Every structure is written in C-alpha cells, then in structure tokens.
C-alpha cells in the first residue's frame with residue numbers, strides 16, 4: 182500500500198516541529214514564552230459560551246442543513262453585509278468547520294487540475310497545501326524588498342499565464358499584519374478584472390485593525406468575483422469551536438456545499454448556535470475589550486522591539502503578529518529555522534521562522550500574550566542577540 186500522490190505532496194505543518202520542542206521543554210520544567218501562537222489567549226466570551234450551552238440543553242444536537250441553519254446563514258449575511266456595506270443574501274453563505282475548511286472547499290470548487298493561483302508572500306502556511314490539494318499550483322509572488330511586502334498589480338502581472346485562475350488576498354495579513362487600504366484593494370480588483378481572475382479574500386482577522394479601516398474586495402467592484410472567507414476563530418476568540426464561513430457567488434457557494442455534503446456534512450450544530458449569538462453582537466463589550474487589550478499589547482511589543490538595534494519590523498496595522506527581519510543576526514547560510522530553535526532552546530522563547538511563510542530571514546512573533554510576557558520575551562530576545 183502506498184500513500185496517494187495527492188497526500189504525498191502535502192507538507193506537514195511547519196509549526197509542528199516547534200510545538201514538539203515546546204512540549205518537551207515544558208515537560209522538563211522550562212518556562213517558555215510562547216510567541217508562536219496563532220490564536221487569541223482570551224477565553225470565548227460568556228455570551229457566546231452561554232449560547233452554546235443553551236443549544237446543548239435545548240436539544241440542538243442533530244444534523245442541520247449542510248450549508249448551515251437558515252437563521253445562521255441569514256445572520257452571517259447580515260453581519261457581513263453590514264460590515265462591508267453591501268447587500269448579502271443567505272444563499273450566498275456557506276457555514277463551514279472553520280475558515281480552513283472554507284478555504285479548502287473554495288479551492289476545490291474553483292480550481293481545475295493545472296490551474297494556477299497567485300499567492301503573495303509572505304503567506305499563511307496552509308495556502309500552498311490547500312491549493313495543491315485541489316491539484317492546482319500555488320504561484321508564489323514575493324514583492325521586492327522596497328515595497329515592504331505590499332503586493333501590487335505590477336508585482337503580479339509578470340506571473341500571469343493562461344492558466345492563472347485566481348488571486349489570494351489576506352488582509353489583515355498573517356504573518357505580516359499588513360492591512361491594505363481601499364485604493365490598494367481597488368487596484369488589485371482592477372488587475373483581477375483585467376485577467377478575469379477570481380479573488381479569495383481571507384478576512385479572518387477582520388476585527389484586529391489598529392490603524393486605518395478594513396477594505397474588502399467584496400465591498401465594491403470586486404464583489405462578483407470575490408469569495409470572502411472569515412469566521413469566529415480570531416475575532417470572536419473561538420478557535421476550538423471550529424466555525425467559519427465563505428460568502429460569494431451562489432453557484433460557487435452551492436458547489437462548496439455539495440462538496441461539504443459528502444465530506445463534513447454540516448459544521449458543528451452547537452457551534453452554529455454559538456455563532457448566531459456572536460454575529461448578532463459583533464460589538465459586544467467583551468469583544469471590544471479584547472481588541473483594546475491587543476491594541477495595548479501591540480504598542481508595548483513595538484516599543485520594546487524598536488529598542489533592539491538592527492531589527493526591522495513590518496508596520497503591523499492589523500492581525501496580532503509582528504514580522505521581523507532578523508537577517509543582520511543570522512550567520513552566513515544559517516537557516517532562520519535553526520536560529521528560532523536556538524532562541525527556543527537557549528532562552529525559552531518560541532517564534533515561527535520565515536521559511537514557514539515563504540520568506541527566510543524573517544521571524545513571526547505573535548503578541549497574543551500578556552504584557553508581562555511580551556516584555557519578558559522581548560528582553561530575552563535582546564539578550565540572545567547580544568551574543569551574536
């Protein structure tokens with residue numbers, strides 16, 4: 182017996198190796214400052230938990246329609262419509278087990294084997310493998326250094342071929358925290374229109390916006406060609422509830438639902454009821470308080486990092502990551518992965534190396550940690566760099 186070609190092409194998650202080291206160090210009694218986390222450290226707010234508990238107690242524990250309960254599809258349509266300033270119909274919404282599943286279904290629904298998908302680097306770790314699962318090819322486009330990782334049509338244009346089918350936009354971005362403004366998004370939409378590409382717009386960090394405001398290709402001219410992806414995980418502190426959605430053209434959404442009908446059926450029923458409470462109150466004080474706490478952490482982290490000479494950080498307008506250039510501290514030929522391993526081993530600070538995001542030399546630090554940990558972790562990094 183042999184693994185299929187499809188599965189053989191999938192890379193194991195780049196962060197798994199690091200996690201194994203973290204677990205081992207913790208088991209040995211080491212105190213680890215974990216800047217590698219990709220989730221809010223806040224508990225799910227009480228009003229969302231209560232809705233989940235009420236669903237269990239009220240007997241909402243059976244299958245729902247594949248694309249989600251009619252109430253939740255309507256509520257997500259209203260939430261997305263209100264936030265993006267457009268009308269959205271419930272038939273344009275499919276509820277999935279997390280944004281990850283929504284993305285995977287979207288690529289499967291949109292790509293034929295051999296199609297190409299433009300993927301700006303640095304990119305979130307799972308996109309290349311999700312695209313490859315659909316037997317399509319991720320075409321990684323790294324903007325030139327001076328553009329500070331902000332992708333423009335000029336960078337993408339040389340990579341367009343007759344097989345190019347789509348473009349991924351992830352704003353606010355994991356790992357850089359880049360947030361594209363309305364003008365930048367409009368230019369990317371024009372580019373997609375000129376080449377008749379669809380756009381996958383991953384807006385999972387939609388509430389983590391610290392300067393400027395969220396601009397979505399779904400809001401304007403790009404609406405027809407955009408599949409918007411988001412969910413509860415980050416903005417509602419609900420990573421474990423596994424609840425996300427895709428919104429867009431009803432025929433694509435219908436295709437994704439057909440796929441889901443034979444794979445996952447519906448997203449967890451209890452989580453769907455929790456989601457209903459969440460999206461009906463997206464500005465709940467508990468959520469606002471979480472975002473404020475992140476704004477404060479961001480300030481502290483940026484200030485402390487700024488005190489270390491030789492480090493350069495991409496301006497983090499959104500999400501909860503800092504993407505930092507460590508190249509001045511790497512020995513010639515040294516992989517960022519081994520630098521991050523030594524930082525973890527010697528100083529107990531966990532970070533994610535840029536190789537995972539397609540840009541070696543850079544390191545991602547998540548500031549989803551307490552202020553005390555942020556300060557301690559960054560001074561440990563400073564100590565580590567002194568001996569380099």
Ligand SMILES: Cc1ncc(COP(=O)(O)O)c(C=O)c1O
Nearest residue numbers: 219279280281305355412414425
């Ligand atoms: C950019 C991006 N998209 C999607 C996801 C997946 O989110 P979910 O938990 O909803 O599957 C993540 C999680 O790390 C992410 O960073």
